[in-house]
Amino acid sequence: SYVLTQPPSVSVAPGRTARIPCGGNSIGSKSVHWYQVKSGQAPVMVISYNIDRPSGITERLSGSTSGNTATLTISRVEAGDEADYYCQVWDVVGDRPVFGGGTKLTVL
Amino acid sequence: QVQLQESGPGLVKPSQTLSLTCTVSGASISSGSHYWSWIRQSAGNGLEWIGRIYTNGHTNYNPSLRSRVTISSDTSKNQISLNLYSVTAADTALYHCARAYSSGWDYFDFWGQGALVTVSS
Numbered sequence: 001s002y003v004l005t006q007p008p009s010v011s012v013a014p015g016r017t018a019r020i021p022c023g024g025n026s027i028g029s030k031s032v033h034w035y036q037v038k039s040g041q042a043p044v045m046v047i048s049y050n051i052d053r054p055s056g057i058t059e060r061l062s063g064s065t066s067g068n069t070a071t072l073t074i075s076r077v078e079a080g081d082e083a084d085y086y087c088q089v090w091d092v093v094g095d096r097p098v099f100g101g102g103t104k105l106t107v108l
Numbered sequence: 109q110v111q112l113q114e115s116g117p118g119l120v121k122p123s124q125t126l127s128l129t130c131t132v133s134g135a136s137i138s139s140g141s142h143y144w145s146w147i148r149q150s151a152g153n154g155l156e157w158i159g160r161i162y163t164n165g166h167t168n169y170n171p172s173l174r175s176r177v178t179i180s181s182d183t184s185k186n187q188i189s190l191n192l193y194s195v196t197a198a199d200t201a202l203y204h205c206a207r208a209y210s211s212g213w214d215y216f217d218f219w220g221q222g223a224l225v226t227v228s229s
Contacts, residue, residue: 031213037149042112042219043204049213086155090213096170097214099155 002091004100011106018074020103022087025068030089032070034063037084037102046085047072074105082107110134112205112220120199120227126192128223130205131185135218138163138183142207146179146190149222150201160208161188195227 005023012018022032034047045054047063050070060075074081087100116128130144137144146158159169161179169177178191188205202222208214 033213033215035155035216037155040221042221043206043216044219045215045217048215048217054217088155088215092212094171095168097157097216099157102154 001094002089002098004087004089004098006085006087006100006103008101009104009106011108012074012077013108014077014079016077018077018081018105020072020074020085020105022070022072022100023068024070024089027070027089028065028067030065032063032065033088034072035086035088037086038082043086077105077107079107081105110207110218112207112218114203114205114220114223116223116225118224118226120195120225121229122196122227123194126190126195126199126203126225126227128190128203128205128225130188130190130220132187132205132207135207136183137181137186137188141210143210144181144188145206145208145216146188147204147206147216147219148201149204153201156201158190158192158203197227199225200227201225 031049035043036046037043046057050065051063062073084102086102091098111133113131120126143160143162145160159179161167176193180189204222206216206219
């Protein structure tokens with residue numbers, strides 16, 4: 001089955017740029033979605049179809065894909081961006097979603 | 109605005125059945141181009157898809173759980189239900205219901221906060 005790989009953690013200072021990678025075989029040929037999960041809150045989709053931001057999501061978040069890596073980029077990081085971030089694709093063969101293991105973003 | 113709220117017992121004994129309900133507001137579970145899923149979140153396994161139910165009642169399950177899970181719906185109450193049988197400690201998790209947009213590259217646009225279920229004697 002298809003596997004997505006994310007680093008367990010990423011740390012960044014306030015005001016800097018955070019990049020969260022999501023690795024998968026030929027992921028550049030798939031549509032990648034990203035979710036922000038804060039403790040005690042409902043998960044929120046922050047990027048759909050690699051680059052689209054749903055209404056209400058800050059422009060500081062952006063997505064990109066190339067080759068075997070998709071990347072969620074958070075510019076001008078704020079304390080409120082601390083959360084777990086998950087990438088997701090649709091496994092067409094298995095007809096089910098596949099999630100990455102999640103990356104905990106820590107704002108120093 | 110679509111809202112989902114999970115409810116059910118927070119503690120289940122090993123070998124028993126985990127039963128949760130998801131109450132949906134702001135959307136009908138029996139119409140539209142969406143379907144409804146259960147997804148669980150645990151410290152060791154991140155997010156794991158459990159299964160889904162379409163507006164016509166058709167269901168699909170994660171092969172790893174298929175033998176132990178049933179998802180159903182009550183359209184009169186606009187609710188989705190999850191039953192997970194013969195649970196073990198490995199089933200301890202935060203259980204979310206979510207709405208999925210079906211496009212071939214499906215994604216989950218609305219989620220509930222989740223119901224924490226602990227499996228312990």
